[in-house]
Amino acid sequence: MSAEMEVTAPIRRERSAPKPWQMGKVVELIDETPETRSLRILVPEPSPYTPGQYYNVRLPIEGKPRPIQRAYSLGSSPFPDPSVIEMGIREISDGLISPILVRQIRVGDEIEVRGPFGSFTWTEELGGPVLLVGAGSGVVPLMAMIRYQVEKGTSHKMHLLFSSKSREFVIYREELERLEAKYDWLEVSHTFTRDSQDPAARFHRRIDKDMLAEVSSLFNPKVAYICGPPEVVEGAEEILLELGLPRESVFTEKYD
Ligand SMILES: Cc1cc2nc3c(=O)[nH]c(=O)nc-3n(C[C@H](O)[C@H](O)[C@H](O)COP(=O)(O)OP(=O)(O)OC[C@H]3O[C@@H](n4cnc5c(N)ncnc54)[C@H](O)[C@@H]3O)c2cc1C
Structure with a gap:
């Protein structure tokens, strides 16, 4: 878990010059x-x-x-308009920052932001099929990839394997249902770790080798993106490598 990080200690080492802080204005809040x-x-x-x-x-x-x-991943598509960014934040109840962002921030408030950062990225040039593996709020950057493909009008096959506690904890649930019904290129498999019955989920356990093998066999992914808590990301990465995906085709983002 992250210890408190003060502004002088960068969260990640970046290759480019530091980007300036800006006052962003909160224009909308959505309870997911x-x-x-x-x-x-x-x-x-x-x-x-x-x-x-x-x-x-x-x-x-x-x-x-x-x-x-x-650090917070962007769930929004940069295309066509990068000026309104969307973050999806899960409250860590004893955390310092996330409870404020989830419970206290109001529309019209101004908060300091800077970015973008990171190399956990997909664009249409990388092609597909794309396996997206997300746990909890780890779905946020994967949603940006899905929304981006919707906006761009491309149709590389994407399969999202999404681990949540149960149906009510599925971030973007309605939007994912709508997009999956509308676009042939998108398929979503849920796994619920704290509900062993709900038929809305394909699986009812933590992400494991059999699950990743089953999902991969459906569409033979060319690239994979895994995001979430470090232990989930490291486990899934190891399994995908064992299943034969080349190391350079597996991208990871750990929320540590
Ligand atoms: C690249 C990146 C992208 C991210 N994107 C997202 C995202 O899209 N959505 C999202 O919800 N999160 C995301 N995160 C995680 C996010 O940055 C924060 O880590 C998270 O919100 C918790 O912050 P916090 O201040 O609320 O909790 P913190 O104050 O950091 O506390 C988190 C936990 O660590 C414990 N802790 C704190 N300090 C110590 C210490 N010194 N020793 C031991 N334990 C300690 C706390 O008790 C708590 O349980 C991302 C992280 C990274 C690195």
Whole structure:
């Protein structure tokens, strides 16, 4: 788990020069699940970004000498409009920043953001079929890839294997249902780890080798993107390599 990170300590080592902090304006809040909220933020000087990238957020915290920053993936498509970014944030109840973003921020508030960062990215040039593996809020950057393909009008096969506690904790549930019904290229397989009955899920356990083998056999992925807690990401990555995907075709983002 991440310790408190102050503004002078970068979350990730970046190759490019540091990007400036900007005051983003919260323009919309969407309650996704009991513990997850999407924040849509208008960025005054937006940079182009690629689906899968993240922004940093920093907030002043009482008793702390400097603002505290965290990284949040973007769930929005950068195309056609990169100026309103969307973050999907799950509340860690004893965390410092996420409870404020999920429970206290209101429409019209201004918060400091900077980005984009990261190399966990997909665009149509990489082609498909694409296996997307997400656990909890790890679905956020994968949703950006799906939404981007919708906006671009391309149709590379994408299969999302999405692990959630149960149906009510499925982030973007209605939108995923709608998109899956509309686009032949999208298929979603849910696995519920705390509901062994719900037929809305294809699987009812944690992501494992049999599950990844079954999903992979359906459409023979060329590339895979895995995002979520470090232990889930590392486990799924190892399995996909064992199943024969080349290392350079497996991309990971760990929410540590
Ligand atoms: C690239 C990237 C993208 C991310 N994208 C998302 C996203 O899209 N959505 C999302 O919800 N999250 C995302 N995260 C995770 C996010 O950055 C935060 O880590 C998360 O929101 C928790 O922050 P917090 O301040 O609420 O909790 P923290 O204050 O960081 O606490 C988190 C946990 O660690 C424990 N902890 C804190 N300090 C210590 C310590 N010193 N020793 C031991 N334990 C400690 C706390 O008790 C708590 O359980 C991403 C992370 C990365 C690296």
